[in-house]
Amino acid sequence: MPPFDDTAPLAVMDGECAVCSWGARMIHRLDRSGRVRICPVQTPLGAALLEHYGLAPDDPSTWLFIDRGVAHADFDAIIHAGRSFGGWGRLTTVFLVLPRPLRDRLYGWLARNRYALFGRGDMCALPDPAFRKRLVG
Numbered sequence: 001m002p003p004f005d006d007t008a009p010l011a012v013m014d015g016e017c018a019v020c021s022w023g024a025r026m027i028h029r030l031d032r033s034g035r036v037r038i039c040p041v042q043t044p045l046g047a048a049l050l051e052h053y054g055l056a057p058d059d060p061s062t063w064l065f066i067d068r069g070v071a072h073a074d075f076d077a078i079i080h081a082g083r084s085f086g087g088w089g090r091l092t093t094v095f096l097v098l099p100r101p102l103r104d105r106l107y108g109w110l111a112r113n114r115y116a117l118f119g120r121g122d123m124c125a126l127p128d129p130a131f132r133k134r135l136v137g
């Protein structure tokens with residue numbers, strides 16, 4: 001595992017996915033504390049974190065949110081992140097109305113089809129300097 005600052009929450013997501021890039025921009029907008037950092041899975045750190053938590057680094061379909069040493073994946077990661085932001089971020093708890101098996105299947109389907117549904121994007125190419133400060137990896 002490459003060394004990294006684990007004192008603040010970290011979102012690990014596909015840096016080439018348009019919907020993930022949108023999610024990264026939402027983190028930047030909703031996290032008023034500015035503490036949450038973002039790590040594309042395509043970086044050495046991102047791949048190492050996925051592997052460390054038992055996920056396939058060559059399949060960047062998992063969204064990981066690490067907070068206080070605890071990793072949350074997929075919709076659970078989105079829900080946990082939204083709750084931690086407060087305000088509008090709490091709307092992510094709407095996913096809790098779905099039973100976990102259904103949430104997991106829905107996330108899996110969206111993740112497998114994300115490029116076809118939403119296209120590709122490059123979160124690292126976003127020009128906002130404040131956003132770029134959040135990127136690690």
